[in-house]
Amino acid sequence: MSTTGKVIRCRAAIVWKPGGSFSIEEVEVAPPKAKEVRIKMVATALCGTEMKILKDRNLQHQHYPIIMGHEGAGIVESVGEGVSTVKAGDKVIALFLPQCGECTSCLNSADNLCIKFKQGETHLMSDGTSRFTCKGKPVYHFGNTSTFSEYTVMNEISVAKIDAAAPLEKVFLVSCGFSTGYGGAINTAKVTPGSTCAVFGLGGVGLSVIMGCKAAGATRIIAVDINKDKFEKAKEVGATECINPQDYGKPIQEVLFDLTGDGVDFSFEVIGNPETVAAALASCRESHGVCVIIGLIVGVQLNISGHLFFSGRSLKGSVYGGWKGRDGASKLVSDYMAKKINLDALITHTLNLDKINEAVELMKTGKCIRCALLL
Numbered sequence: 001m002s003t004t005g006k007v008i009r010c011r012a013a014i015v016w017k018p019g020g021s022f023s024i025e026e027v028e029v030a031p032p033k034a035k036e037v038r039i040k041m042v043a044t045a046l047c048g049t050e051m052k053i054l055k056d057r058n059l060q061h062q063h064y065p066i067i068m069g070h071e072g073a074g075i076v077e078s079v080g081e082g083v084s085t086v087k088a089g090d091k092v093i094a095l096f097l098p099q100c101g102e103c104t105s106c107l108n109s110a111d112n113l114c115i116k117f118k119q120g121e122t123h124l125m126s127d128g129t130s131r132f133t134c135k136g137k138p139v140y141h142f143g144n145t146s147t148f149s150e151y152t153v154m155n156e157i158s159v160a161k162i163d164a165a166a167p168l169e170k171v172f173l174v175s176c177g178f179s180t181g182y183g184g185a186i187n188t189a190k191v192t193p194g195s196t197c198a199v200f201g202l203g204g205v206g207l208s209v210i211m212g213c214k215a216a217g218a219t220r221i222i223a224v225d226i227n228k229d230k231f232e233k234a235k236e237v238g239a240t241e242c243i244n245p246q247d248y249g250k251p252i253q254e255v256l257f258d259l260t261g262d263g264v265d266f267s268f269e270v271i272g273n274p275e276t277v278a279a280a281l282a283s284c285r286e287s288h289g290v291c292v293i294i295g296l297i298v299g300v301q302l303n304i305s306g307h308l309f310f311s312g313r314s315l316k317g318s319v320y321g322g323w324k325g326r327d328g329a330s331k332l333v334s335d336y337m338a339k340k341i342n343l344d345a346l347i348t349h350t351l352n353l354d355k356i357n358e359a360v361e362l363m364k365t366g367k368c369i370r371c372a373l374l375l
Helices: 048-055 115-122 168-175 177-189 204-215 228-237 252-260 274-282 325-337 353-365
Strands: 008-014 023-029 036-044 072-079 091-094 132-134 137-139 151-155 159-161 196-200 220-224 241-243 266-269 290-293 314-317 347-352 370-374
Touching (some): 008 132, 008 353, 023 151, 023 353, 036 168, 072 168, 091 168, 091 325, 159 325, 168 177, 168 347, 168 370, 177 204, 177 266, 177 314, 177 325, 196 274, 204 220, 204 266, 220 228, 220 252, 228 241, 241 252, 347 353
Parallel strands (some): 196 220, 196 266, 220 241, 266 290
Antiparallel strands (some): 008 023, 036 072, 036 151
16 A cells, blocks of 8 residues: 555654663654655664764754664655655665755865755754654654654755665665765875875774775775774775774874874874874875864864974865765765675674664674664
8 A cells, every 4th residue: 555645654763862872663754745755764874973972962962852864775655746856666875965956065066065964953854844753742853864764754855866776785885984984085185096094993984985095096004093803804995004003102193104204195084083183184294195084073173283284284174075965876886886896894783773772882892883774
């Protein structure tokens, strides 16, 4: 029986209050309105962003209850009035970074930060209302996506149609983690052949940075993390060497200068730690080193010596790896299908959505890169 135009009751993982854990609840998901799409989610995962929000009071907002999740893929169940780029049955990637195709950023080939991205800050749809209710109460959206629900509603511009043959339990990583890291190296830093790179933080995004550096032709990729359990995986995806800052009696930037002679050509901060940003920048070559901030840093100030800029160094930010949302996701899925990129190595665990709190604990151990949550 068709569900088009009807409210769907399904399960979702809700966080009811700041600092709370996920609670599996039955929710009602309203039909999509104009320019909206309702999606049956198939695969999603916890990203570093959710992990930080769960524990960092600087990031804990006042929008509760909320359905989080911004990395996922699914199948279009129905579409609202005026939707023209996807239809029921299409496989799609959910995008926290929309692509409206009309704003100055979308029309600029060198820009990807669509003006509609900030819609996500309201935690509601464009009309100021929610499509979720639970126990008679409205539930807030998250990151323009809310993938921790069996069904969700997104704006059409936050949905990328992909190859019908693509395995959703693999390509969901294109939704955030892989694209952000891989593109940070390829698009934002523009890593050059023969260069030396340092990657600070070896989670799923950091490993994707390593993949990007390798694909760009870097000959030396130094992986930096305090968890040695991550070193084997880092080398598997392309790191040439791994170092633990705790093994040395001096700042990590000095260690990297000792290892390289004059610093690295490109460094990447993929942790979201202000002190690590300063160290990553200081580890760059004075003449032309490029440091890219990929880790989420919100609610804090960076304390960086101005002396580091009395040279040719540069510090850059990156969102979604510099890819335009819809175009980039579709391209990367096509590249995966053509075996140009490898996502499989990043998925170390698989659980059902109702085990999401177990996934949180797995992520905390550092032994889990990405835990695919199947819906």
